[in-house]
Amino acid sequence: MNDVATPDAPATPAARSAGDYKSKVKPIWCPGCGDFTVLSAITRALALLQLEPHNVAVVSGIGCSSRIPAYTSCYGFHGVHGRSLAAATGLKAARPDLTVVVASGDGDGYSIGGNHFMHACRRNVDMTYIVMDNHVYGMTKGQASPTTEPDWDNKLSPGGTGIRSYHPLVIALASGANFVARAFSGDQHGTAQMIAQGIQHPGFSFIEVMSPCVTFRPEQREWKDKVHPATVGPTNDPARAARRIMTDDGFNIGVLYAGERAPYPVGGKPARNTVAEIEAEFAL
Numbered sequence: 001m002n003d004v005a006t007p008d009a010p011a012t013p014a015a016r017s018a019g020d021y022k023s024k025v026k027p028i029w030c031p032g033c034g035d036f037t038v039l040s041a042i043t044r045a046l047a048l049l050q051l052e053p054h055n056v057a058v059v060s061g062i063g064c065s066s067r068i069p070a071y072t073s074c075y076g077f078h079g080v081h082g083r084s085l086a087a088a089t090g091l092k093a094a095r096p097d098l099t100v101v102v103a104s105g106d107g108d109g110y111s112i113g114g115n116h117f118m119h120a121c122r123r124n125v126d127m128t129y130i131v132m133d134n135h136v137y138g139m140t141k142g143q144a145s146p147t148t149e150p151d152w153d154n155k156l157s158p159g160g161t162g163i164r165s166y167h168p169l170v171i172a173l174a175s176g177a178n179f180v181a182r183a184f185s186g187d188q189h190g191t192a193q194m195i196a197q198g199i200q201h202p203g204f205s206f207i208e209v210m211s212p213c214v215t216f217r218p219e220q221r222e223w224k225d226k227v228h229p230a231t232v233g234p235t236n237d238p239a240r241a242a243r244r245i246m247t248d249d250g251f252n253i254g255v256l257y258a259g260e261r262a263p264y265p266v267g268g269k270p271a272r273n274t275v276a277e278i279e280a281e282f283a284l
Contacts, residue, residue: 015047015050016046016047016050017047018040018043018044018046018047019043020047020053020073021042021043021046021047021053021056021072021073021074022039022043022071022072022073023070023071023072023073025070025071027039027067027071028067029064029067030138030213030214030215032212032214032215033064033138033211033212033213033214033215034132034134034185034186034209034210034211034212034213035064035065035067035068035132035185035211037185037186037188037191037211038065038068038130038132038185038191038209038211039068039071039072040188040192041183041185041188041191041192041195041209042058042068042072042101042103042130042192042195043072044188044189044192045192045193045195045196045199046074048192048193048196049196049199049200051099053072053073053074054074054075055097055098055099056072056074056075056098056099056100056101057074057075057076057077057088057091057095057098057099057100057101058072058074058075058076058077058101058102058103059076059077059079059084059087059088059091059100059101059102059103060076060077060078060079060084060102060103060104060108061078061079061080061081061082061083061084061104061108061109061113062079062080062081062082062108062139063081063104063105063107063108063137063138063139064105064132064138064139064213065103065104065105065108065131065132065211066078066084066103066104066105066108068103069103074101075098077091081108081112081113082108082109082111082112082113082114082116083113083116084102084103084104084108084109084113084116085102085104085113085116085117085120085129086116088100088102088125088127089120089123089125089127092125092126092127092266093125093266093267094267095267096126096266096267097267099128099199100126100127100128101127101128101130101195101199102127102128102129102130103130103132104129104130104131104132105131105132105133105134105138105145106131106132106133106134106135106136106145106146106147106166106168107136107137107145107146109129109131109168110131110145110146110147110166110168111145111146114146114166117129117168117171117172117175118171118175119175120204121171121172121175121176121177121204121206122175122176123204123264124176124177124178124203124204124261124262124263124264125203125204125263125264125266126202126203126204126263126264126266127204127205128195128198128199128205128207129204129205129206129207130195130198130207130209131168131206131207131208131209132185132209132211133147133168133208133209133210133211134210134211134212134213134217134220135147135148135149135152135165135213135217135220136148136213136216136217138213138215138216141216142154142155142156142216143156143157144156144157144160144161144163146165146166147165147166147168148161148165149165150162150163150164150165167245168206168208169182169206169208169245169248169256170242170245172206173238173241173242173245173256173257174242176204176261177203177204177205177206177257177259178201178202178203178204178205178258178259178260178261178263179197179198179201179203179204179205179206179207179255179257179258179259180206180241180255180256180257181194181197181198181205181206181207181208181234181254181255181256181257182207182208182209182210182252182253182254182256183195183207183208183209183210183253184209184210184223184224184227184253185209185210185211185212186212186223186224186227187227187253190253191209194207194254194255195207197255197258201258202262202263203259203261203262203263203264204263210223210227210251223251226251227251227253228251228252228253229252229253229254230244230252230253230254230255230256231252232244233254233255234254234255234256234257234258235256235257235258236257236258236259236260238257238259241256241257244256
């Protein structure tokens, strides 16, 4: 009697590496820019979670950091200045099945996009907001940004602006973000781990990444010697997190707050499949 051939077991798909999430487009940031390692941290985080590239969308606005969607193999949307969170919220509402990651900078995210930032925290839609903060407008050649120190002396603001610096972690916590953290681009592994945590945490996750601009702020090379792990772990108590943040020296690295608020519900209505169905909604 002949042996009966058994069908081959389905092949186990190979694990994805960080390189599988990078596109063939070569980044064009300045040499030494911290955004290179933030890009690598994002792709490493996606690899840690083994997400399918076609199930991830990366959204951005305008600025050096906002080039990131072009450098990934995921879905990408490069929007207008300061409006990345608005576009990302609409995308998540229409496609709740997607993992939505938003890339921004301190100019794009906290100046023209500051209002969207505050209300995205309030709304608590399930997405991850990564802001690369270098305390300067790098793409437009070195103007002071909302997070610039008030006494930073430069050609465009002799003697400094004299304006108090914006504190994004305070704003995020007070406005209702469900996950608040700070990372440093010089620690690629730690930043990747933190981004992966933010993606997995339900609700709106905000991660400020200190990303030096050595072209217009060469003194930021010293950040690598100033950053240090937070002395305490994350808390789910916003009052306790607020007390901690008021003594922050600006160089604490780690998760400040991981809340338990339920994400804003999206995707409740059935999808419309035809143009006729959409037109019927607007019929007089």
